Amino acid sequence: MAALLREVIGDVLRRARTSQGRTLREVSDTARVSLGYLSEVERGRKEASSELLSAICGALDVPLSQVLSDAGEELAHQELAAAPVTNIDVSTKVVIPQAVSMAVA
Incomplete structure (x- = not known):
């Protein structure tokens, strides 16, 4: 089954957050979004x-x-792999x- 866009975007966001060594709480507080x-969102459920x-x-x-852009590349890669x-x-x-x-007489 093809990946959903919300799942891929969630993965991209999680990678960005974890690569910065930040917690969900830190990012949620800064973004003013509930934890x-x-x-x-990161798990692709919303x-x-x-x-x-x-x-x-x-x-x-x-x-x-x-x-x-990263999400688009990831989706394209997954679609290619699933083709x-x-x-x-x-x-x-x-x-x-x-x-x-054909003419009928």
Whole structure:
């Protein structure tokens, strides 16, 4: 099953927070977001609004555009990994015959 955007964004936010060595409480206080809600966002259980994402990114001192870019790259990577493998030779040409109308008398 494909990952949900809210899960990927939560992962990106958690990585940013933990790489800074900060606690949920520190970030939630700075962002003025409840600790429980921030935890739910990081775990991908809650869909954060753009205002909330902006506040969290501000608290982490990470541009929102960077979070969204990282999330997009992660999603693309997951989609590529989940894509079905096809064994079609790209040099193979396919000919589709033209449609022929049949008149009935």
